[in-house]
Amino acid sequence: MGSLRWGILGTGGIAHAQTADLLANGFTVTAVGSRSQASADRFAAEFGIPTAHASYEALAQDDRVDVIYVSTPHPLHAPNALLALDAGKHVLVEKPFALNAREADAVVGRAAEKGLVVLEAMWTRFLPHMNRIRDIVRSGGIGEVRTLISDHTQLLSDDPLGRLRNPLLGGGALLDLGIYPVSFAWDVFGAPSKVFASGTMTQTGVDRQTAMILDYPEGAQAVLLTALDEPGPNRSTVIGTRGRIDIDSVWYTPTSFTVFDAAGAPTEHYSSDVVGRGMQFQAWELERLVAEGAGPNDVLPPAQSIRIMETLDEVRRQLGLSYPAES
Template sequence: MTGRLRWGILGLGGISRKFTADLWAAGIEVGAVGSRSQATADAFAADFGVARAHDSYAALVDDPAVDVVYVGTPHPFHAEHALLALRAGKHVLVEKPFALNAAQARAVVAEADARGLVVLEAMWTRFLPHMVRLRELIRGGAIGEVRTLTADHSQRLPSDPGHRLQDPALGGGALLDLGIYPVSFAWDVFGRPETVWARSTPTATGVDAQTTVVLTYRDGQQAVTHSALDVAGRNDAVVLGTEGRIEIDPTWYRPTTLRLVAPDGRVVESVDGVVPGRGMQLQAFELERLVREGRASGDVLPPQESVAIMETLDEVRRQIGLVYPGE
């Protein structure tokens, strides 16, 4: 495919505003936006100088001025809206988590495969410079045999029972909003876990306030992740190896600094991972690269891995008793 790809933004909440700001700053064209409300679509389009604003998601995906659709709606609608865009012949970047559960994720990937379209999970952290360097260091043996990963994602978020994060019907709780980051990180470093162990503390509305997950692997490696929505944590991470460690400063899942540290505590290398904006444009660059090269998936986050991560999250939810309405 030649020429510039034109993006459509489906769902115009806070995450879509952040993503669109990074797209425009990076020179990526946004051709249209879509909401369930014409007034909301018009206001969003005016804020970002977008020419076309639609009052339905169906109109957005059918717009010939759109080549790629970014799905920024709440978790329970990710699969539905990704399928809507794919069936309209559009490539899709779907906000994390990829879907509400693994069954939905499989349906999205199958549809993309059947139509020869690219679908990518918007796990933006994977594409940030410090994470790219972390993978290079690990592959190059800089810390020897990798043994342990620990990562936290804890924020003090709204406690209002009516808020999306507290609502089971909207996929609320710490796990899918916050915990997916460190779980995806563990998958990035170690791959598929051999065992999953999880414990949780619920909120008054029945979603998880905090969840700890321990993943173990065939050769004895361990990943320990923690997420919480009622306390503000340090939000740092470390990967330990037999010949050193990699420390990631707060906030580890955003553009930040990384250090390669020797066993005696010497800093061998320091990486400044700061990028323009939030760095969300980098996942858009990846999707556009895949489209240009005629590839269905890349090496950083193939869609089948997004499905497998959802399988891990499904198992965590099974163990902590977190069931969403309609599943």
């Protein structure tokens, strides 16, 4: 573990967080690439990274890089991932994996052709408390799971040109925040049989808030909410026929949860003890996959990242939300 040489593509907010977690956990970061030399230089100086490239292309061509972390706005995820794969690099791509399932499919197909690992940076999937919850759910610890209630609601910037509200940058609550509860629902239940969605748009024409119900073949349901202009609880509850799991706020970050039995008595309490923000776990997973020759990926296989995009595509179809940049 920690043997690959990482390159950071893009120097924005989440690139800072991911790089800090890589360095705090013994990973090797050898290069950064930005649209401008000044920004690459600043980022490299801040983190002590040896090489600063003035373009994403130069980063992709750097022989001292094995894996590239793509941290650009959503519409660039697929093109930037393809750039890295074509240069022979493994790729960790920020969520959402792409703008739509078609783009996601192209990325996964290219990685397979090249024999390279691609992983969606849905960091929550790889957090220790989520691993424990997955074990409880899969081992029948709360009986047959019937319901997931989950929100990702934040009060974010109202800048109409910023990436959160700008359709040209893939804005909207769904792709930025709503993907977390949708991905969690996929983790718990797999593929939905029906998707229902209703939302409200911003003046810029992206979704401001979206409510979703996902139905599953055995009658289970996920009830999900996302919004970008209100500070929500950010809690999740998984309910089964013999108990429930309440995940404390903020459920998608390293946090605590409690398992309750059918009578409402607590039977397990879990508290996370994580160094940094918790983005190192997805990096360890990528390094494990590379070490094992793109071996078994049970936590978030690329094929599932495509299917998650299909669910998001269907939600967007019902909202009437399309993006100018999508192919």
